[in-house]
Amino acid sequence: MFENLSERLGGVFDRLTKQGALSEDDVKTALREVRIALLEADVSLPVARDFIARVTKKATGAAVTKSITPGQQVVKIVHDELIATLRGEGDPGVLKIDNPPAPILMVGLQGSGKTTTTAKLAKRLKEREGKRVLMASLDTNRPAAMEQLAILGTQIGVDTLPIVKGEDPVAIAKRAKTQASLGGYDVYILDTAGRLHIDADLIAQAAAVRDVANPRETLLVVDGLTGQDAVNVATEFDDKIGVTGVILTRMDGDGRGGAALSMRAITGKPIRFVGLGEKTDALETFEAERVAGRILGMGDIVALVEKAQQTLEVEQAERMMKRFQKGQFNMNDLRGQLDQMMKMGGMQGVMGMMPGMGKMSKQAEAAGFDDKMLRRQVALINSMTKKERARPELLQASRKKRIAAGAGLEVAELNKLLKMHRQMADMMKTMGKKGVLKQAMAGMF
Numbered sequence: 001m002f003e004n005l006s007e008r009l010g011g012v013f014d015r016l017t018k019q020g021a022l023s024e025d026d027v028k029t030a031l032r033e034v035r036i037a038l039l040e041a042d043v044s045l046p047v048a049r050d051f052i053a054r055v056t057k058k059a060t061g062a063a064v065t066k067s068i069t070p071g072q073q074v075v076k077i078v079h080d081e082l083i084a085t086l087r088g089e090g091d092p093g094v095l096k097i098d099n100p101p102a103p104i105l106m107v108g109l110q111g112s113g114k115t116t117t118t119a120k121l122a123k124r125l126k127e128r129e130g131k132r133v134l135m136a137s138l139d140t141n142r143p144a145a146m147e148q149l150a151i152l153g154t155q156i157g158v159d160t161l162p163i164v165k166g167e168d169p170v171a172i173a174k175r176a177k178t179q180a181s182l183g184g185y186d187v188y189i190l191d192t193a194g195r196l197h198i199d200a201d202l203i204a205q206a207a208a209v210r211d212v213a214n215p216r217e218t219l220l221v222v223d224g225l226t227g228q229d230a231v232n233v234a235t236e237f238d239d240k241i242g243v244t245g246v247i248l249t250r251m252d253g254d255g256r257g258g259a260a261l262s263m264r265a266i267t268g269k270p271i272r273f274v275g276l277g278e279k280t281d282a283l284e285t286f287e288a289e290r291v292a293g294r295i296l297g298m299g300d301i302v303a304l305v306e307k308a309q310q311t312l313e314v315e316q317a318e319r320m321m322k323r324f325q326k327g328q329f330n331m332n333d334l335r336g337q338l339d340q341m342m343k344m345g346g347m348q349g350v351m352g353m354m355p356g357m358g359k360m361s362k363q364a365e366a367a368g369f370d371d372k373m374l375r376r377q378v379a380l381i382n383s384m385t386k387k388e389r390a391r392p393e394l395l396q397a398s399r400k401k402r403i404a405a406g407a408g409l410e411v412a413e414l415n416k417l418l419k420m421h422r423q424m425a426d427m428m429k430t431m432g433k434k435g436v437l438k439q440a441m442a443g444m445f
């Protein structure tokens, strides 16, 4: 979601950390480049300016420039300031939905992804929190939108309020409330009508629904690809309706991501979730630490772990993380990872989240690193003996030949696998040392 920005910053920081001694001017030059990168990512000018001012203040003192690792210190300061810029109060993934039935109001422009996000959220609440959820479409202008929600509801196994022709949005909201109380639902989500632009009608309608529903959360869905426009839309909705949080959609695209960085600073509203695809499970909590890590190109091991958690036994994951933390990463671990990757939707879904792989993913794709390759790699590992899997450093020419032949592949392919394994093992080791893995584990358990 932040590939371009991440790539740009990666370049700046690579140079900075390689430099050793740094003068204040070096730091300032680097931060000017950071500022340009932010603006190119469509971060709004005042936000970028303010951000750089804060970082400059902290990063140009003697404590940093005269330290042993000045480059790393600057990166750390940027990292911490990114978190400060992105973070709202409280836990982004936790919605105020005690006192059942709790109403959630979804607002936003047409095409922002509101209906899809309503379903994503319902699915999440049902599956992760065991909530009984009712969804209702209030989009009386577009019967197709009502049908769409009903279809999504069937797909994810969440009830939708039956459609009654000719009813107005306020009446639907009232009926949803009654149905939610009588039916013993924990949460009911009202998917309001959108328009192409904010207009008086849209606002009046949303306000009328808000007044009868008295929502615990009013979540604004905005298209992350629209950059600064997304921020303007949020400001306007918040002024007129009052929102408790923002959900940015289409963050899976190669958009510039700047909206995410400006959102909190300009609107004062926290981003709670991001949409990462069209499927109903493509919704992620927006966690400042994780996003900052992703922007700085550290990969996103927390997201990876969280996703793995759904497909993998927790104990197995725990064992795996402990081994990684100690810098142990043999062929069995790699095979486990590859198996997981296949379960988690193949290369595409996982690449951006692997440590260090974010930057490489484009090259990898170009080099034919796809799901077929995953299967070939698993075949190669399966062709190794137990001992070889545990200690891949044993693999000399004759063993390599045997293994490749066993999998019906060339030795060159095996060499590629070994190289990748070495790179990953190195990364795991560094990340283990930096405590990143430990943090990831803490988040997981």
Ligand code: GDP
Binding pocket: 108, 109, 110, 111, 112, 113, 114, 115, 116, 117, 194, 248, 249, 250, 251, 252, 253, 274, 275, 276, 277, 278, 282
């Ligand atoms: P609404 O008019 O605001 O209710 O928008 P919809 O929910 O109908 O979504 C419009 C289009 O955007 C649909 O094709 C969705 O599948 C797509 N969409 C929604 N959220 C995302 C997302 O996070 N990523 C991507 N790539 N597409 C999305």
